[in-house]
Amino acid sequence: MHKIITIGRHFSSGGREVGKKLADVLGYAYYDKELLNLVASETGLAVDYIEKYSESDITRSYAYMYGRSFASYKQTPVEKLQIAQNNAIKELAQKGPCIFVGRCADYVLHEENPLKVFVYSSNMKSRIQRCFDKVPEDKAKGEAKIKKQILEIDKQRARYYEFITCQKWANYENYNLCIDTSFFNVDKAVEIIKNAVENT
């Protein structure tokens, strides 16, 4: 079987950038927008909608579902999206060496034994700075507000991951390699993972 890498990540840790650069240096496929397009064509949902709900806090949608009787059970768009997304991940993973960022791909593809990477930042200041570098006008909001936003997005990801997988998000034991981008920079993190994936 060809190699598959899944990357989970803290919000604003540079995890997505790590994934993209790693795909470039390894010559692997990187699934992000392509994944969304595939899900869109399968479900008929808009790409914007998928982007919004594919990693968001979906527990509310399910809570609503459980409140209804099974007799009247009908999949909600968010449920349809989850199923289509999982199918798309499995389908794309068959095509050749590839990298998935987020979307519980580590869990969805566990039978393929992917290299499961978690990218995090042990330094909140560097996460805040990364936000400011991306959206300079956010500096006006102040560090405290951005920190709150960062932690809220991490919480959403944790709820989503735990709901889908019944596993704790960001638990190192669910990954094979965890890298701190506030100690290493993005390029060094890419080099470390590249080295890790070679000759294994």
Added chain:
Amino acid sequence: MHKIITIGRHFSSGGREVGKKLADVLGYAYYDKELLNLVASETGLAVDYIEKYSESDITRSYAYMYGRSFASYKQTPVEKLQIAQNNAIKELAQKGPCIFVGRCADYVLHEENPLKVFVYSSNMKSRIQRCFDKVPEDKAKGEAKIKKQILEIDKQRARYYEFITCQKWANYENYNLCIDTSFFNVDKAVEIIKNAVENT
């Protein structure tokens, strides 16, 4: 400043072996027995005693201390040991590039900004197998008993680490690189850390 690597580890994950091999390939000093000897000469305690109590559950000793009045306060041998050990770690770290395994060296040396590695195994079966490989007669005890022993030693390490550092043991955010030796083998883990430490 020269480079310092600290390695925390799951019991029976191969962390100590990773540290020793890494020191060989990098040409770094590896402090284990030397550290014990230095502490022994400073405290007058026997090396065997130090080995037993330098990472054990020391909270009982401290609980006893807190039960006494401050007027009659006198350091216990275990307390003396902890202070001497921390001093020895700091002293040895000044000498040149080096690797410390365990003993809260990541915390003791945090001002030196060491590369903090955590070596773990996400697969209990491989940890049990490692125990059997080291002590073949333990096979007679059975897997369940060995698993219990492994988890108990991890718990002791966690209590020791948390008591000394006021931080959670094995929390990935306290480390810069976490490596799963049930996915990678020991030699590959050494190669990954070697690559991580070079050009940083």
